[in-house]
Amino acid sequence: MNKAEFENLVEDWVTQFIESEHNLTLYETFKNTNIAKISHPILDQMNTAKLCDFNCDFVILVKEKNGEYRLIFINRFTKSIGIKDIGEMLIYAKIAKPLYAFLISVNGHSSEINNTVTNNQISIPLFQYDTNKSLILFALNKNGVKKDSILPLNSREFFYSKISMS
Numbered sequence: 001m002n003k004a005e006f007e008n009l010v011e012d013w014v015t016q017f018i019e020s021e022h023n024l025t026l027y028e029t030f031k032n033t034n035i036a037k038i039s040h041p042i043l044d045q046m047n048t049a050k051l052c053d054f055n056c057d058f059v060i061l062v063k064e065k066n067g068e069y070r071l072i073f074i075n076r077f078t079k080s081i082g083i084k085d086i087g088e089m090l091i092y093a094k095i096a097k098p099l100y101a102f103l104i105s106v107n108g109h110s111s112e113i114n115n116t117v118t119n120n121q122i123s124i125p126l127f128q129y130d131t132n133k134s135l136i137l138f139a140l141n142k143n144g145v146k147k148d149s150i151l152p153l154n155s156r157e158f159f160y161s162k163i164s165m166s
């Protein structure tokens with residue numbers, strides 16, 4: 001699968017994911033955009049958006065039922081995800097505290113980091129960016145999310161239950 005096809009697959013997946021979250025409405029998608037540097041009526045009112053002086057492949061602006069606007073970060077990879085990729089997204093997420101932060105790949109994580117990302121003592125601090133919030137890493141193909149690729153392990157059941165409902 002080439003980069004453009006995978007980008008479309010990721011965009012379709014996140015749209016379905018948001019539609020399945022009954023308390024969320026997709027408001028706008030920003031592709032490879034530094035949202036801290038653009039003028040936007042809603043982002044201009046969000047303190048967290050001003051902190052986002054970086055580019056994610058996708059920044060999704062969603063509206064919760066309570067009227068609050070939130071961000072979702074997504075970086076997508078046609079290669080396996082490595083520690084550097086996780087670390088980069090972790091910094092972004094710690095700065096802006098998005099509703100979700102996803103690392104999505106055709107292949108999931110690199111086999112070289114398997115012992116690290118499957119060890120809860122190491123992976124919890126490696127993925128956690130806020131109280132009860134962690135980066136979610138997984139492999140995605142035309143058949144959907146590969147359940148056994150979801151990391152960190154301690155969030156696998158929770159995340160899989162969310163995507164199973166969609």
